[in-house]
Amino acid sequence: MSALNIEAKDIPTPPLEGLLHEQALAAYENSFRARAGIWAELLQESSARLASGRPSLHWLDTGTSGWGERRAKPSSRGLTYTDVNRLKQSGRMPAIATWKNFAPRGSIREPYRERMPICESYTVLNRDDVWAENVETLYEEAKARQWNATRDIPWGELEPLPEDLEKATCQLCTFLTEVEFVAGDFPAKWMYRIPQDFLEVKSFLSTQIMDEARHQEVFRKRALAGGGLLHSAPGFEWALAAILDAPTHTMGTFLLNLLGEGLILSVFRSGEMIAKTHVDKEIFRRCLQDEARHVSYGVMQFKNYLDNHPDRDAALEEMHRFADVGELVVLSAFVEAGFIEPVAILLGGGLNKIDQGMDGLAHMWTMFVEEYLQRCARAGFDRRARCKIPARAVWAA
Ligand SMILES: [Fe+2]
Ligand SMILES: [Fe+2]
Incomplete structure (x- = not known):
């Protein structure tokens, strides 16, 4: 087995020439390209680990998340958001959102903050x-x-x-x-x-x-x-x-x-x-x-x-x-x-x-x-x- 060899330049972007939405695609490519090195790094690391035959198993570590301390219990209506939101593990809704990516609230995400994409579409942060x-x-x-x-x-x-x-x-x-x-x-x-x-x-x-x-x-x-x-x-x-x-x-x-x-x-x-x-x-x-x-x-x-x-x-x-x-x-x-x-x-x-x-x-x-x-x-x-x-x-x- 051998690891993939991926660099930022290998992250595919759609071909621009001759397409109707050239400008939009160019903007997309520019914003993407700026941070694509992080994506390449992550792919590189994961594939190298797999190639070496070592599993990661990092996801078994619950850290300070409180995983397993309490479990969501249904109320008379079933299991509602209100029921699960009583748990610390569900995470609190912040007054100002600072996570502009897709990591679920309540998940272990802080260690990965710097290596995740920033989604510019998310603008309603209050x-x-x-x-x-x-x-x-x-x-x-x-x-x-x-x-x-x-x-x-x-x-x-x-x-x-x-x-x-x-x-x-x-x-x-x-x-x-x-x-x-x-x-x-x-x-x-x-x-x-x-x-x-x-x-x-x-x-x-x-x-x-x-x-x-x-x-x-x-x-x-x-x-x-x-x-x-x-x-x-x-x-x-x-x-x-x-x-x-x-x-x-x-x-x-x-x-x-x-x-x-x-x-x-x-x-x-x-x-x-x-x-x-x-x-x-x-x-x-x-x-x-x-x-x-x-x-x-x-x-x-x-x-x-x-x-x-x-x-x-x-x-x-x-x-x-x-x-x-x-x-x-x-x-x-x-x-x-x-x-x-x-x-x-x-x-x-x-x-x-x-x-x-x-x-x-x-x-x-x-x-x-x-x-x-x-x-x-x-x-x-x-x-x-x-x-x-x-x-x-x-x-x-
Ligand atoms: Fe309506
Ligand atoms: Fe309506």
């Missing part, structure tokens, strides 16, 4: 930008309540509606389809930036991404089962872009989870009145449960951010200024014809009862603003005096 007290509970709930849009909706029982109600349902579902992927793209955009030490948050965000994929799926299928997709909503597209491009996770969470999904929650809560078939009622009922979790995470994440900020007053003022603009997001939904008109027709019970429906929608507006202000208050953010959304609908007498 726990309080993502943590929420209820994240572990919400993760458990999300797993227990997953459902399948293919199988769990009684599609075979969907009866055709009169054309005005069918079109209104299809238009509302088109609007919701447009919204749902952004609701998934936002946590996805932040998830890969969150280091592994915040594993509970990453786990919860992955359920939110799955939930939103399912919502997009169920509304798309509902529209196609009822005649087809109708019009996209240009005014609201701007609100969606504002959510996705929000500069910090907490700001985006405020926009998406507190405001945007708070509104969707109000709509789904009225599902009994909006839905015209038992199939539609079932869709709204199931989505409502999922959205309630996302809103709940948003409120508690925002609260945690404010509660732990070293300069709470400055943080509050910054968020107030952000909310001044952010509230336009919801306002733009409340004036989007492609959203409010189908809802009004469904609420009223027909195209000829759209006025009655608009009255119902005006009530929903007032209710939503009040619920939003209460959510802010729960997070410790008194928005009542500064709220930019009028307390009454713009069309209300």
Whole structure:
């Protein structure tokens, strides 16, 4: 047997010439190449040891990790993150993450720190930008309540509606389809930036991404089962872009989870009145449960951010200024014809009862603003005096 002979220059990098992503590949190669010598060294050492016939067995040494002192015990719900996090061996979630690689929290990793890669994608290093007290509970709930849009909706029982109600349902579902992927793209955009030490948050965000994929799926299928997709909503597209491009996770969470999904929650809560078939009622009922979790995470994440900020007053003022603009997001939904008109027709019970429906929608507006202000208050953010959304609908007498 003979050891491999590897140097930094032997670490393969993709050929650059003639490829479409030359610049990105060049940057990747440069950052990689700078530390590739360490990788080569590690491969060299390991292969030399194997070639000499000596096993390492270093992993049998438990050091001061406390391995074996206590073992994780399930509680009545099974073995949750909360149960395993009682153990010292699970490691504590740090306030500031310093591990920008993939070593699991609680593993023996300190001896290897200098010889591990530094992953530049991990940029959210402050726990309080993502943590929420209820994240572990919400993760458990999300797993227990997953459902399948293919199988769990009684599609075979969907009866055709009169054309005005069918079109209104299809238009509302088109609007919701447009919204749902952004609701998934936002946590996805932040998830890969969150280091592994915040594993509970990453786990919860992955359920939110799955939930939103399912919502997009169920509304798309509902529209196609009822005649087809109708019009996209240009005014609201701007609100969606504002959510996705929000500069910090907490700001985006405020926009998406507190405001945007708070509104969707109000709509789904009225599902009994909006839905015209038992199939539609079932869709709204199931989505409502999922959205309630996302809103709940948003409120508690925002609260945690404010509660732990070293300069709470400055943080509050910054968020107030952000909310001044952010509230336009919801306002733009409340004036989007492609959203409010189908809802009004469904609420009223027909195209000829759209006025009655608009009255119902005006009530929903007032209710939503009040619920939003209460959510802010729960997070410790008194928005009542500064709220930019009028307390009454713009069309209300
Ligand atoms: Fe959703
Ligand atoms: Fe959601």
